[in-house]
Amino acid sequence: MKKTATRLADGRELLYYDSRDDAVRDAVDRRPLGATVTASEIRRDPLLGDSVAIASHRQERTYLPPADQCPLCPSHDGRLTEIPAADYEVVVFENRFPSLAGDSGRCEVVCFTSDHDASFADLGPGQAALVLDAWTDRTAELAALPAVEQVFCFENRGREIGVTLAHPHGQIYAYPFVTPRTERMLASAAAHAARTGGRNLFDDTVAQEHADGRRIVLDAEHWTAFVPYAAHWPYEVHLYPRRRVPDLLALDAAARTEFPQVYLELLKRFDRIFGPGQPPTPYVSAWHQAPFRHPERTEFALHLELFTIRRSPGKLKFLAGSESGMNVFINDVPPETAARRLREVASE
Incomplete structure (x- = not known):
C-alpha cells in the first residue's frame, strides 16, 4: 500500500x-x-x-x-x-x-x-x-x-x-471521550470477569453462540459471524476475529487476508434478504474498537456490527416511543429467524 x-x-x-x-x-x-x-x-x-x-x-x-x-x-x-x-x-x-x-x-x-x-x-x-x-x-x-x-x-x-x-x-x-456504548460494554465485561473469576465476556459470548449454533451465520477459519441472542435490529450480524484483539492495529496477517472475502459475502447476503427485485438494503456497518488509554483495553474485543433498519419489504424499523424514549428495543424478527434467512441467501 x-x-x-x-x-x-x-x-x-x-x-x-x-x-x-x-x-x-x-x-x-x-x-x-x-x-x-x-x-x-x-x-x-x-x-x-x-x-x-x-x-x-x-x-x-x-x-x-x-x-x-x-x-x-x-x-x-x-x-x-x-x-x-x-x-x-x-x-x-x-x-x-x-x-x-x-x-x-x-x-x-x-x-x-x-x-x-x-x-x-x-x-x-x-x-x-x-x-x-x-x-x-x-x-x-x-x-x-x-x-x-x-x-x-x-x-x-x-x-x-x-x-x-x-x-x-x-x-x-x-x-475526545469514550463513547457511552463502549463504556457500557467495558462495564459489562468487568462485571462478568468479577462474577466468573476473571473470564472474558467477549470470549464467552462468542463461545456460547458457537455452542448453540442456531444464530451462526458464517464460520470461517479466522472470523465468525452471528446474529446476537438479544439482537436489537431486525437483521443484525456481529463479526469477530477468532483471535481476540482490541483494535484493527492488532489483527494478524491471516485475519486481514481473510477479511475481504468474509465481509463482502455478508454484505451480499444483506442485499438478498428480502428477495429479488427489492432495492438495496440500507445498513449501518460499525467497527467497535477499544479506547486507546483505557486500563482494561486488552479485555475488549474488536468486532464489527452490521445491521439494517428494514424489517420486511417496504417496512422500516422506527425508533419510536420505547426505543427513543426509554432505550428499550423491541425486535419484530426473532434472531434465530434472521440467522436462518442469512444462511439461506449465501452465495453459491
Missing part, C-alpha cells in the same frame, strides 16, 4: 491510498475555497452522563446532489470536486462539515471507490483489503492525537439511514 498526503484548497488534509507503489498523486485542488468554519461543541448531559456534539454548521452540508454534481467523484472535464485527481482507489479526507472538530475531535470521510454507482459489496477482495488498510492506518494516526480517546470507523448506506451523499463512502470519527 502507498499513502500520499496532500492538502485541499482550504487546508484540510487528504490522503490517497493506492495498491501500487508507483502511483503518482500530484493533482492540485484548484477550487476557490475559503477556510472551513466549524462550530462544534461537546456538552455533557448531567442526567445521563453522556456527551452530545452540538454542530450547527452541519445544517449547511451538501444534501443528496445529482450524480453529475457528486463531490466525492474524481475531478474531471473541468468539474472540480473534493478529490483533485482524475481517478483514485481509496481516498480519506477531513470532512468539510464535521460533527467533531478541533479540541472536540476529528471527522474524516472514506471514499471506498471512484465508481459512483458501486457499493462496498461490488468491490473486489483487493479493493476491500485496501479499505481495511486505510481504516487501520487512520486508526493508528488518530490514536496518536493527544485529545483522541477512541476511533470509530463506520459506513451508513441508504437514504433510509440518513445518507446525504449517494457515492459509496464511510466515515471515521475520532472522539
Whole structure:
C-alpha cells in the first residue's frame, strides 16, 4: 500500500491510498475555497452522563446532489470536486462539515471507490483489503492525537439511514471521550470477569453462540459471524476475529487476508434478504474498537456490527416511543429467524 498526503484548497488534509507503489498523486485542488468554519461543541448531559456534539454548521452540508454534481467523484472535464485527481482507489479526507472538530475531535470521510454507482459489496477482495488498510492506518494516526480517546470507523448506506451523499463512502470519527456504548460494554465485561473469576465476556459470548449454533451465520477459519441472542435490529450480524484483539492495529496477517472475502459475502447476503427485485438494503456497518488509554483495553474485543433498519419489504424499523424514549428495543424478527434467512441467501 502507498499513502500520499496532500492538502485541499482550504487546508484540510487528504490522503490517497493506492495498491501500487508507483502511483503518482500530484493533482492540485484548484477550487476557490475559503477556510472551513466549524462550530462544534461537546456538552455533557448531567442526567445521563453522556456527551452530545452540538454542530450547527452541519445544517449547511451538501444534501443528496445529482450524480453529475457528486463531490466525492474524481475531478474531471473541468468539474472540480473534493478529490483533485482524475481517478483514485481509496481516498480519506477531513470532512468539510464535521460533527467533531478541533479540541472536540476529528471527522474524516472514506471514499471506498471512484465508481459512483458501486457499493462496498461490488468491490473486489483487493479493493476491500485496501479499505481495511486505510481504516487501520487512520486508526493508528488518530490514536496518536493527544485529545483522541477512541476511533470509530463506520459506513451508513441508504437514504433510509440518513445518507446525504449517494457515492459509496464511510466515515471515521475520532472522539475526545469514550463513547457511552463502549463504556457500557467495558462495564459489562468487568462485571462478568468479577462474577466468573476473571473470564472474558467477549470470549464467552462468542463461545456460547458457537455452542448453540442456531444464530451462526458464517464460520470461517479466522472470523465468525452471528446474529446476537438479544439482537436489537431486525437483521443484525456481529463479526469477530477468532483471535481476540482490541483494535484493527492488532489483527494478524491471516485475519486481514481473510477479511475481504468474509465481509463482502455478508454484505451480499444483506442485499438478498428480502428477495429479488427489492432495492438495496440500507445498513449501518460499525467497527467497535477499544479506547486507546483505557486500563482494561486488552479485555475488549474488536468486532464489527452490521445491521439494517428494514424489517420486511417496504417496512422500516422506527425508533419510536420505547426505543427513543426509554432505550428499550423491541425486535419484530426473532434472531434465530434472521440467522436462518442469512444462511439461506449465501452465495453459491
